Amino acid sequence: MINALERLGRSVLDTTGRFGRGHLFLFRTLLRFFGIFKRPSLLVQQLFSSGVLTLSIILVSGLFVGMVLGLQGYNNLVGFGAEESLGVVVSLALVRELAPVLTGLLFAGRAGSAMTAEIGLMKATEQLAGLEMMAVDPYERVFLPRLLAGIIALPCLAAMFAAVGILGGHLVGVELLGVDSGAYWSQMQASVNFTNDVVSGLIKAVVFGVVVSWIAIFEGTDCVPTSEGVSRATTRTVVSSALAILALDFVLTAVMF
Amino acid sequence: MFGVNSKSGATARAKAAKQQPVVPVLPDGEDALIKIRNLHFSRGRKAIFNGLSFDIPKGRVTTIMGPSGTGKTTLLKMIGAQLAPTKGSIEVDGQNVHRLRRKALFELRTRMGMLFQSGALLTDLTVFDNVAFPLREHTELPESLIRHLVLLRLHAVGLRGARDLMPSELSGGMARRVALARALILDPMMIMYDEPFTGQDPISMGVLLDLLRTVNETLAVTSIIVSHDLQESLSISDYVVIISDGVVVEAGSPDQLRSSDSPWVQQFLRGDPDGPVPFQYPGPTYQEDLFGESTHD
Numbered sequence: 046m047i048n049a050l051e052r053l054g055r056s057v058l059d060t061t062g063r064f065g066r067g068h069l070f071l072f073r074t075l076l077r078f079f080g081i082f083k084r085p086s087l088l089v090q091q092l093f094s095s096g097v098l099t100l101s102i103i104l105v106s107g108l109f110v111g112m113v114l115g116l117q118g119y120n121n122l123v124g125f126g127a128e129e130s131l132g133v134v135v136s137l138a139l140v141r142e143l144a145p146v147l148t149g150l151l152f153a154g155r156a157g158s159a160m161t162a163e164i165g166l167m168k169a170t171e172q173l174a175g176l177e178m179m180a181v182d183p184y185e186r187v188f189l190p191r192l193l194a195g196i197i198a199l200p201c202l203a204a205m206f207a208a209v210g211i212l213g214g215h216l217v218g219v220e221l222l223g224v225d226s227g228a229y230w231s232q233m234q235a236s237v238n239f240t241n242d243v244v245s246g247l248i249k250a251v252v253f254g255v256v257v258s259w260i261a262i263f264e265g266t267d268c269v270p271t272s273e274g275v276s277r278a279t280t281r282t283v284v285s286s287a288l289a290i291l292a293l294d295f296v297l298t299a300v301m302f
Numbered sequence: 303m304f305g306v307n308s309k310s311g312a313t314a315r316a317k318a319a320k321q322q323p324v325v326p327v328l329p330d331g332e333d334a335l336i337k338i339r340n341l342h343f344s345r346g347r348k349a350i351f352n353g354l355s356f357d358i359p360k361g362r363v364t365t366i367m368g369p370s371g372t373g374k375t376t377l378l379k380m381i382g383a384q385l386a387p388t389k390g391s392i393e394v395d396g397q398n399v400h401r402l403r404r405k406a407l408f409e410l411r412t413r414m415g416m417l418f419q420s421g422a423l424l425t426d427l428t429v430f431d432n433v434a435f436p437l438r439e440h441t442e443l444p445e446s447l448i449r450h451l452v453l454l455r456l457h458a459v460g461l462r463g464a465r466d467l468m469p470s471e472l473s474g475g476m477a478r479r480v481a482l483a484r485a486l487i488l489d490p491m492m493i494m495y496d497e498p499f500t501g502q503d504p505i506s507m508g509v510l511l512d513l514l515r516t517v518n519e520t521l522a523v524t525s526i527i528v529s530h531d532l533q534e535s536l537s538i539s540d541y542v543v544i545i546s547d548g549v550v551v552e553a554g555s556p557d558q559l560r561s562s563d564s565p566w567v568q569q570f571l572r573g574d575p576d577g578p579v580p581f582q583y584p585g586p587t588y589q590e591d592l593f594g595e596s597t598h599d
Contacts, residue, residue, distance in 0.1 A: 166425075175422030178382050179436050179484075180411040 067263045073184055074192055074262075080185035087190040088197075095156035095191070095258075096198030100205070102155055103148060107139075107206035110147060111213025114138055118214070119222050131224050132233035135214030136207075140237060140246045141302065144207035145199075146294050149253035152199055153286035157261035160191055161282040164265025165275035173266070188262050195258025196251060203250035245301045252293060257286045325355045326543070326553035335360040335492060335524045336381060341390035342548075343376065350376055351387065352548030362540040363518050363525040367532070367570070369579060372545050374528040375419075378494045381526070382416060383407055395491065412440055415485030415493035415523075419500060421477035423469040423484070429456070430465040433484045440488065455483040459513060475506030482513060492524040493517070499531040511538055532571065536560075544570060546579070 081088055118134040164187065167173050176183045211233070218224040237243065261282045268278035328334060334357035341354040350373035358364045366374050379385040381392055383399040391398050397410060423432045433452045437443055443451075456462040459479040469477060478498060485493050498514065499507055515538045518525045529535040536542065536556040544552045544559070544567060552559060552567045559567060569577035586594070 170425070171418040171420050171422040172424055174379075174384060175416070175418055175424075177384060178411060178414065178416040179439065180408040181436075181439050182408070 063267065066267060067259070070188075070263050070266065071259050074188045077182065077185045077189055080182070081189055081193060084186070084190075087186065088193055091190045091194035092198055095152075095160065095194045096201065099152055099155045099198070099202060102151055103202045103206050104209050106147060106151055107144070107209035108213040110143055110206075111135060111139065111210030111215075112217045114143075114210065115214035115217030115222075119218050119224065128218075128222075128224050129228035130232055131214065131218040132211075132229035132231075133236040135218070136211050136233045136237050137242060139207040139210040139214075140242050142246075142294070142298070144203045144210065145246050145249035145253055146290060148199060148203040148206045148250060149257060149290040150287055152195070152202060152254075153257045153261070153283055153290070156195070156198070157257045157282050157286050158279045160195075160258070160261040161265040161268070161279045162275055164188075164191075164262060165268040165270070165278050168266060168268065169270035169272075169275060188266070191262050192255075192258045195261070196254040199254030199257065200247045200250040203246065207246070241302075245297075248301070249294065249297050252297060253290050256289045256293060260286050260289065325357065326550055328357050328359050329541075329555070332359040332362070332541075334358060335395060336526075337391075337393040338377075338381075339391050339393075341377075341380070341387050341392065343373065343380070343385070343387045349548055351390070353390070354545065354549055355390075356543050356550050356553055358524065358526055358543075359541055360524055361518075361522050363514065363527065363538055364541045364543065365527045365529060365535040365539040366543050366545065367529065367535065368545040369570070370530070373548070374545070375496050377545075378416070378496055378526070378528055381494060382411065382414060412436075412488055413491045415488070415490040417478065417481050417485050417493060417495045417498060419497045421469070421474075421481040423472075423477055423480060425469050427469075428465065429461065429467050429469070429472070429480050432469065432480060433487055436484065436488050451487065452483075455487050456480075458486075459483045460509065473506070475502050475510065478502075478510065479513065482517070486517065486521070486523075489521070490523065492526065495525065495527045495529075497529055498527060499529055499534050507534060514538055532573070 114135045115131065118131050119128055122128045122130055122134065164173075167187070173183050173187070176186060215226070215229055219226045219229050264278040264282045264285070265275075268274045325339070336358035338357070339355050341351045342349070343351040354377070366377065368374055376385060380387055381394065381399065383392075383402070386400050392400065394410060394414070397406070399407065399410065402410060423429075424435065427435065430452055433455055434448050437448050437451060441448075453462055453465070456465055459482055461476060461479055461483065464472070464476065464480075469480070472480065482493075495514065498510055502510060511534055514525060514527070517523055518538075527535055527539070536559075539556055542552075542554065542556055542559055543550055546566070552562055552564060554562075560571065562568065566578040568574075569579055575581050585591070
């Protein structure tokens with residue numbers, strides 16, 4: 046009983062400590078925001094490795110998600126004779142929810158885990174300590190460009206996910222199942238509001254970008270510097286990011302819609 | 303002997319250190335670049351330093367030795383202000399490193415070099431770019447001059463021809479030589495070497511020993527070596543500090559250490575498995591464990 050209480054207490058203390066360290070880490074990184082203007086090339090490099098290299102998985106996933114939405118939407122709407130509203134269903138589902146959430150989850154799996162592993166290995170091989178001893182600030186040189194790259198890349202990827210998804214819905218609904226193309230596009234144009242739907246979806250993507258990059262970089266810096274420690278940190282990044290995205294999605298949906 | 307005469311037993315040493323920090327006196331005419339005073343540091347419940355105090359002479363090769371887990375690497379990290387002590391101070395060139403503001407600390411670090419055990423080369427940069435890295439970060443020198451300086455340093459460590467290789471293509475010894483070239487590129491006043499000889503073949507070891515000595519003599523750099531490799535370290539050192547149980551147990555020139563009458567130092571130098579430092583980890587007696595009441599049924 047005492048042991049169980051001791052373990053519980055230790056676990057609570059560890060979690061609280063990590064939570065505090067995580068916030069302190071984000072604060073210290075953001076404090077160096079203007080440092081990015083000294084070395085904008087680092088941001089471009091990170092945009093390439095976390096954004097461009099994630100693009101293919103985003104486009105393929107977006108296409109299939111749009112196709113499934115087209116198929117499911119058509120099967121349900123046709124019963125009410127409302128299949129011409131397919132464009133609205135597909136676009137609203139993608140723009141408001143599926144694009145930011147699924148892009149966030151895919152980004153966490155592809156780019157977030159890579160960030161954690163890279164920074165964890167830099168810690169394990171003393172590269173971070175080496176930078177400090179060379180009087181180079183790792184917050185400015187390593188962490189800030191990755192954080193900003195995540196914040197910029199995720200909304201762009203989410204927008205592309207939504208665009209390709211809408212094309213996927215069109216492919217199945219219009220090309221294969223015979224929904225009228227004009228109705229697909231015109232109803233979408235009439236019902237999707239730029240500010241309420243598109244901008245709100247992009248705001249979600251920005252928030253997910255902050256959270257995923259923050260978790261990924263922090264887990265890398267906070268890991269035990271061994272191969273097992275890096276592996277655990279990578280797993281934690283994916284799990285924590287996924288939970289954070291789903292929980293925040295609910296909160297943001299409740300606030301914005 | 304200008305070192306601290308060791309007393310038998312860890313407890314006695316720790317008690318003595320707690321009462322009054324004893325600072326080993328440097329040889330005549332030697333100035334201290336680094337002053338470590340009454341340093342205390344713990345990891346969890348284990349005390350690593352219990353009032354550690356000594357000086358590191360300017361322009362000399364100083365080796366810090368001691369059994370595993372005595373905090374030698376921790377001490378290097380404290381000198382570089384990567385770790386802070388719970389009590390005590392470290393002064394480098396007259397500045398208390400743990401009281402400096404970030405900017406002043408970074409300025410001081412540009413005058414310090416550190417050779418990590420793994421080399422700590424940036425794995426996404428070539429050998430050339432690794433060595434050029436501090437110059438590009440801290441100076442506004444044109445690329446043509448940077449190229450000359452980098453090639454000079456790479457030539458000095460015998461790796462000018464390896465400038466286009468990636469760190470993953472280097473052997474352990476080569477990686478450390480590149481790291482040494484990088485540590486020297488800003489002409490620092492001191493270099494700290496963390497276990498530079500570990501895992502080296504005889505040729506690499508010879509090259510490194512020669513380089514360390516040459517660097518110290520030609521550039522008048524203060525060298526601080528943390529090492530387990532007794533003979534190699536003693537062969538190039540001017541001053542040796544042996545620490546154990548968080549305090550200095552002996553300090554002096556290699557010859558003075560060899561002639562020390564301290565049983566602890568003699569055990570360490572000869573590598574005897576048993577002596578003042580016991581072979582067995584503290585615990586119940588062997589007889590109790592075998593025939594007494596067992597707690598691990």
